[in-house]
Amino acid sequence: MKESMVSAAVFIQNILPTLLRASGVTVKLTAFSIILGIAIGTAVALMRISRSKVLSGVATAYVTVLRGTPLMVQILIVYFALPQIGLRMDKFSSAVIALGINASAYIAEIIRAAIESIDPGQMEAARSLGMSYGLAMRRIIIPQTYRRLLPPLGNEFIALLKDTSLIAFIGGEELTRAGQHIISATFRPWPVYITVAAIYLCMTALFSFVVQFGERKLLQ
Amino acid sequence: MSAMIINARTSNNHGMVAGTSVISHAVNVNTNYLSQAPQPGSRPEAPMVELKGVCKRFGSLQVLKNISLSVDKGEVVSIIGPSGSGKSTLLRCVNYLEKPDSGTVSIAGNPVPEDESALNSARARVGMVFQHFNLFPHMTALENIMEGPVQVKRIPKSEAKEIALSLLSKVGLSDKAGAYPRQLSGGQKQRVAIARALAMQPDVMLFDKATSALDPELIGEVLQVMRDLAAEGMTMLVVTHEIGFAREVSDRIVVLAGGQIAEEGRPEDILSAPLNQRTREFLAKILPPTRV
Ligand SMILES: Nc1ncnc2c1ncn2[C@@H]1O[C@H](COP(=O)(O)OP(=O)(O)O)[C@@H](O)[C@H]1O
Ligand SMILES: [Mg+2]
Numbered sequence: 001m002k003e004s005m006v007s008a009a010v011f012i013q014n015i016l017p018t019l020l021r022a023s024g025v026t027v028k029l030t031a032f033s034i035i036l037g038i039a040i041g042t043a044v045a046l047m048r049i050s051r052s053k054v055l056s057g058v059a060t061a062y063v064t065v066l067r068g069t070p071l072m073v074q075i076l077i078v079y080f081a082l083p084q085i086g087l088r089m090d091k092f093s094s095a096v097i098a099l100g101i102n103a104s105a106y107i108a109e110i111i112r113a114a115i116e117s118i119d120p121g122q123m124e125a126a127r128s129l130g131m132s133y134g135l136a137m138r139r140i141i142i143p144q145t146y147r148r149l150l151p152p153l154g155n156e157f158i159a160l161l162k163d164t165s166l167i168a169f170i171g172g173e174e175l176t177r178a179g180q181h182i183i184s185a186t187f188r189p190w191p192v193y194i195t196v197a198a199i200y201l202c203m204t205a206l207f208s209f210v211v212q213f214g215e216r217k218l219l220q
Numbered sequence: 221m222s223a224m225i226i227n228a229r230t231s232n233n234h235g236m237v238a239g240t241s242v243i244s245h246a247v248n249v250n251t252n253y254l255s256q257a258p259q260p261g262s263r264p265e266a267p268m269v270e271l272k273g274v275c276k277r278f279g280s281l282q283v284l285k286n287i288s289l290s291v292d293k294g295e296v297v298s299i300i301g302p303s304g305s306g307k308s309t310l311l312r313c314v315n316y317l318e319k320p321d322s323g324t325v326s327i328a329g330n331p332v333p334e335d336e337s338a339l340n341s342a343r344a345r346v347g348m349v350f351q352h353f354n355l356f357p358h359m360t361a362l363e364n365i366m367e368g369p370v371q372v373k374r375i376p377k378s379e380a381k382e383i384a385l386s387l388l389s390k391v392g393l394s395d396k397a398g399a400y401p402r403q404l405s406g407g408q409k410q411r412v413a414i415a416r417a418l419a420m421q422p423d424v425m426l427f428d429k430a431t432s433a434l435d436p437e438l439i440g441e442v443l444q445v446m447r448d449l450a451a452e453g454m455t456m457l458v459v460t461h462e463i464g465f466a467r468e469v470s471d472r473i474v475v476l477a478g479g480q481i482a483e484e485g486r487p488e489d490i491l492s493a494p495l496n497q498r499t500r501e502f503l504a505k506i507l508p509p510t511r512v
Contacts, residue, residue, distance in 0.1 A: 121350060128417070131368075
């Protein structure tokens with residue numbers, strides 16, 4: 001028993017560098033997807049609350065479709081189906097696009113809810129000073145949403161970080177996939193998956209901490 | 221001219237610091253003002269605000285029914301009337317926060333434009349003060365006041381800061397430049413909100429129940445600022461439940477009931493001898509019995 005624990009510890013020590021290197025890919029995937037998700041999500045949120053029926057209709061359809069279908073299917077479509085219509089990308093780019101677009105639907109809803117939670121009197125006061133709608137949004141409304149955005153966005157980012165593990169299924173060399181490689185070579189699923197899980201946990205815990213810290217900063 | 225400004229400023233400062241000196245100073249401002257302002261009764265070319273046949277409905281609810289109203293430059297008009305009678309909607313139509321279904325609104329003889337960017341600049345010339353202040357919570361008092369001049373008028377920041385500081389001193393809040401709205405009392409917030417509107421150098425100021433969200437002991441300081449503004453010759457449209465203020469400061473009182481102007485006239489006539497049944501009912505509700 002004691003011997004096997006020692007050997008497990010040595011084993012984990014040996015695989016750790018490989019897994020940590022793969023975690024780098026996971027973090028990179030998450031970061032790029034978040035950036036894409038926020039960019040598209042903000043645009044979609046603004047479309048959803050716009051007075052134009054067409055824009056808000058398109059945005060609503062976008063959100064409905066992306067939230068109503070499995071992320072795994074979306075990943076497979078981007079990676080396997082898009083190349084058939086001439087959109088060929090490397091694995092990393094397809095992963096970022098699939099994850100980022102999926103996240104953008106959730107982020108759009110988070111941003112829309114935050115904007116709608118701001119007292120309408122703020123928009124009126126801004127407009128009464130002669131600000132255009134866009135200027136009032138940029139200067140008065142959006143800055144007030146930051147504090148309300150942080151907690152739900154933090155949750156979304158943590159979910160996104162975990163969802164990057166699905167990229168293993170299209171062969172993306174991220175943390176989960178790296179674990180699978182080690183297992184197929186060593187046949188020791190227990191220590192590998194436990195270590196992989198522990199690394200995910202460390203990353204999400206660290207991220208939660210950063211979000212909470214930021215929240216406290218914004219509250220001041 | 222400069223004497224008047226200095227006088228007005230001191231009056232304000234004193235008014236805020238020590239409530240007791242308000243009256244004598246306010247009288248001072250008044251006399252100084254009268255010596256060089258247009259004579260009462262003199263009619264400038266176009267009315268500052270003119271509404272003609274304004275109608276507004278929300279769904280099936282007809283809120284404004286054929287409202288025609290004209291306010292001259294330098295005139296202070298109080299709008300009173302029961303809750304839900306359309307007072308706020310009327311004010312909001314004046315700066316097109318609400319677009320009338322029919323009828324026209326003109327400011328200084330210019331019809332309020334339809335075009336979005338022209339509309340924005342037209343709005344910049346109409347100051348609005350809200351019941352719940354609507355200060356921008358993420359900005360300091362100074363930044364709140366600078367926001368319009370810097371972002372809308374594109375005035376250099378240093379210049380806007382000077383304007384904002386002088387307005388803060390005008391409303392007696394020089395020491396609160398760096399304070400955020402949440403650090404201010406209701407009365408202080410409303411005074412900053414008034415300064416914010418004044419920073420755009422509006423032709424007209426609209427007040428929508430500017431004191432009704434305030435604790436009783438804070439109402440006086442806001443009314444004093446409004447009184448000073450009136451004395452300086454600002455054109456004002458004031459929705460209020462402060463009948464005493466309406467009586468003292470306004471040149472004219474308009475009674476709105478059920479979306480129509482029930483009655484309008486000089487404060488002393490409206491308040492002591494209302495002709496209209498709805499005016500009487502309304503006044504009976506809000507005035508202490510002895511005064512009706
Ligand atoms: N944006 C709106 N949508 C629907 N109804 C409204 C809107 N604004 C005002 N109303 C209705 O119009 C009526 C008049 O409102 P308002 O002008 O605020 O009255 P007052 O300020 O005299 O109390 C009220 O019955 C109110 O519910
Ligand atoms: Mg009202």
